[in-house]
Amino acid sequence: MDEHALLSRLAVSLAIGLLVGLERGWRTRDEDDHQRAAGLRTFALSGLLGGVTGAIGQQLGGIAIGLVFLGYSAAFGAFHWLQARAEQNVSATSVVAGMLTFMLGALAVIGDLNAAIAGAVAMTVLLALREQLHSWVASLSWQEIRSVLTLLAMSFLLLPVLPNRPIDPWGSINPYSIWLLAILIAAVSFGGYVAVRVFGDRLGVIMAAIAGGLASSTATTLTLAGLARQHSDSGRLFSAGILIAGVVMVLRVAVVAMALNPVLIPFLALPLACAGGALAAGAGLMLINAGGSSERPELKISNPLELGSALKMAAFIAVVMLAARLLQQHFGDAGVLATAALSGIADVDAVVISMSRMALGVIDPPLAARAILLATGVNTLVKAGLAASTGGMALGLRVGGVSGLAVAAGLLAALR
Structure with a gap:
């Protein structure tokens, strides 16, 4: 030197x-x-x-x-x-x-x-961050900490012995990869879960929407929609919160998909940006004329690092990957898109992970990107329907109108 x-x-x-x-x-x-x-x-x-x-x-x-x-x-x-x-x-x-x-x-x-x-x-x-870390640990229950420790222990003990190769005749299910991806997506959700648990009733509507959207945008939508029904004078505020949770969900889809497979960036960046931008613009317009509210949303979100939740996510990812592979063999690209649309009704994370991994060699990246966008659009519209059924017609029209425009904006960008 x-x-x-x-x-x-x-x-x-x-x-x-x-x-x-x-x-x-x-x-x-x-x-x-x-x-x-x-x-x-x-x-x-x-x-x-x-x-x-x-x-x-x-x-x-x-x-x-x-x-x-x-x-x-x-x-x-x-x-x-x-x-x-x-x-x-x-x-x-x-x-x-x-x-x-x-x-x-x-x-x-x-x-x-x-x-x-x-x-x-x-x-x-x-x-x-000494004080903040001690505060965060103190706000979590022993059951929550135990579930995290149990899952981490099982992951480090289980991962080395799981087969790191496809085990099905169609070459779709890799137990090592599926379990690892399920834990990673659960860890992302756990960040929002911890924020909700730590700040509790100190979270305002907007901050609750952001933290809740990271943990579970569906649970956040249902909670805010229920509050909107009880406090109709603050309907615009709760509508904005639901849309903000949708923005966080779109950002999460973009980050996860592009991190798992950077090849998807050219196909996803503009459509997701347009859809997220439309949701954010709609939320901003509603916040301008929103009435104040002293309500503090009490989000009911399960611990995403609980062993049961992680196993369900892993199973869902495996089912989506297997179904997409089998339907592609029988129906071509339409089978993959149908799998993504049906899966998006329940959860978008499994579709994002499955398609991102399958785009590494099983299916073409453009097809994987279309499937991710389709699942995201379906999930967005489903949550608008949940908002209408839980929060009333006025809330449903506001959230549904903006959600529809966001899906249309993403579609137009994808078809450019």
Whole structure:
């Protein structure tokens, strides 16, 4: 490594220490000097020490890095033990943060620079979100946490032994892939579920629509439609909320499909953008003249990481993939589109995942994109029907009218 490269990497090691030290120093800013074991300067020096140790280790071997790390950890831990004994504080966070700062500083010199920077950013974010993370954990019940842990344990234990190949005569069902995709989509939904559980009745209609749309746009539609029936003077507000949940659903479809198969981007980007834009425009117009409401939607959404929910999603994905394959063999492209339309009545995620994966070699990408768009359109119109049946005709006309325009906009864009 030449001198310029070494100095650049040492600068990154120092920057890593400064980044972490800024957060640690700010958190202990009210303590007097010499009354805290480590602050901005100590963490900055820890990162630089790690970088220098890494540079020396390139000359003397990895054993030198290990010895210096052990000495650093012992000294750093001793000072924090003295502080903890004086303050009756048993937290080990700063000790672990110091050790990790040292190692990331060393990694920046002898390893992947981007990985070291990413690790430093992730650590700093976790340290800065201390109160929020504790609040989120406290808001979840033990049953919810247990279901997540059970599913994660089963996934890590089950995935390695699941066959990573098609097991059916038609080459459609890969157990490893299906289970992994079901867990991934459940994890996306879990983000919205956690937001709903954490903020609870503090969520206003709009924020509830956004969080609920990420978890389950259908459940959000039913909840807001029920409130609209009870509070007819705020019908426009709840209509806007339902449409916003639809926008989130469209964005979710786009992100999942394009992440699983980037080949679909040219076929999906414009139609989904037009449909989502129409839903967003309709929601915006309704919000302009919407009456206020003090209601706080109480969304009833099941934990998407419960084992039963994940198994149902995996089974649904398998059924859609198998049905699409068999119907394509008998009826051609029309069979795939029919499967997507029927499946979209109940759930759009399974269609998005199935078609995105099948477009990798089983069916043509344009056909997969049409199937995804068809399922999204059907699902959007079905939710408009649910809004009308639950919230009344006025709500149904507002939501249904905008939803119809959104589907038409997406169709026109797809046929361009």
